[in-house]
Amino acid sequence: MDSGTVEIITGRERRRRWSVADKLRILAECDAPGVQVAEVAARHGVYRSLVFQWRRQARDGLLVAEPTPEFVPVRVAADRHGEAIPEPEPVPPPPPSPRVTAAIEIELPDGIRVRIGEEVGLVALRRVLAALRG
Structure with missing residues (x-):
């Protein structure tokens, strides 16, 4: 069936x-x-x-990958009137970006502000606070 x-x-x-x-x-x-x-x-x-x-x-070399496009350096030697084009000034690298660091800001009763970065050691911080109180 x-x-x-x-x-x-x-x-x-x-x-x-x-x-x-x-x-x-x-x-x-x-x-x-x-x-x-x-x-x-x-x-x-x-x-x-x-x-x-x-x-x-x-x-047999009949089946090969297509070449990958590449960038090549180009330099213009003369303008269309045959005049030499001056080489451009090298561009300086951008300045390094500021490193973001942890910081503490302390405002004293007399309005003085002290900003302390993470690189400041405990001993140095105690000296600064003692000098501000004194």
């Missing part, structure tokens, strides 16, 4: 366009120790014969 269950069998997707980066990433997965090409291919929905074809292309 039929149980009413329908089984859908799916195959691998055909004619997918893989980017060079995707191909190289899949090949890198295949190169890991103990990994089987068939497992990696199945995980990505690609035939293992295609993975071997990509491997052959990579070995």
Whole structure:
């Protein structure tokens, strides 16, 4: 008797366009120790014969990563009228940002304020307070 269950069998997707980066990433997965090409291919929905074809292309230098764009130094030697452009003055580095430190501010009855940073030791603080009282 039929149980009413329908089984859908799916195959691998055909004619997918893989980017060079995707191909190289899949090949890198295949190169890991103990990994089987068939497992990696199945995980990505690609035939293992295609993975071997990509491997052959990579070995033959036909499948290579696109070069990473790089910045190169540029120097303008002359303006459009052929006159030399003076080199700009080097820009000094910005001053270091002030270090935020903990501080205590004490206001004495006569209005004098004493601000003490965390780098001041207890002995020095006692001397300053004694001098202000005296």
